[in-house]
Amino acid sequence: MKLSRRGLFGLFAGAAAAPLLAKVLPKAIPTPVPVPLVNRIEKLAVGDLFTISGVYSINPQNLEETSLLKQFVAVGGGSGSFFPHPISRGPYQNVSRLPVDDDLIIPLGGG
Numbered sequence: 776m777k778l779s780r781r782g783l784f785g786l787f788a789g790a791a792a793a794p795l796l797a798k799v800l801p802k803a804i805p806t807p808v809p810v811p812l813v814n815r816i817e818k819l820a821v822g823d824l825f826t827i828s829g830v831y832s833i834n835p836q837n838l839e840e841t842s843l844l845k846q847f848v849a850v851g852g853g854s855g856s857f858f859p860h861p862i863s864r865g866p867y868q869n870v871s872r873l874p875v876d877d878d879l880i881i882p883l884g885g886g
Contacts, residue, residue, distance in 0.1 A: 811876045813855035823849045824883040830861065831871040840871040846883065 812827070819825060826844035834841055847857045861870040 812874050812878060812880070815880045816849060816857055817851070817855040819849040819880075819882065821849055821851070825849065825857075826881045826883065827874045828879040828881060829872065830874055830878065833868050833870060835869075838868050844881070845870050 816825070824846055825848075826846055828844070830845050832841045832843045832845045833839065845861070847859065850856050850858050859869055861873055862868050863870055863873045
């Protein structure tokens with residue numbers, strides 16, 4: 776699979792990418808995401824885009840927080856799994872902070 780500047784999704788998004796992601800992602804990714812938050816994500820359909828309040832994107836070049844909420848896609852189909860996995864420290868940081876119990880899930884709809 777070729778990764779481009781557009782990332783793993785390439786030209787795909789939402790529901791079209793979900794089957795591909797299910798094959799590419801490891802079966803069990805340890806997650807620091809709190810259980811109450813995962814329970815709310817379980818209610819989203821596969822391919823639904825959503826943001827989590829207070830969890831902002833990171834500029835990959837300088838690892839500084841942007842003013843945009845990080846977008847995630849539900850990939851678990853009732854299991855609460857989502858992509859990308861939030862990483863809040865180190866060279867692969869992609870979010871400003873990890874989600875916590877009382878964060879709001881903001882659905883953006885299906886892809």
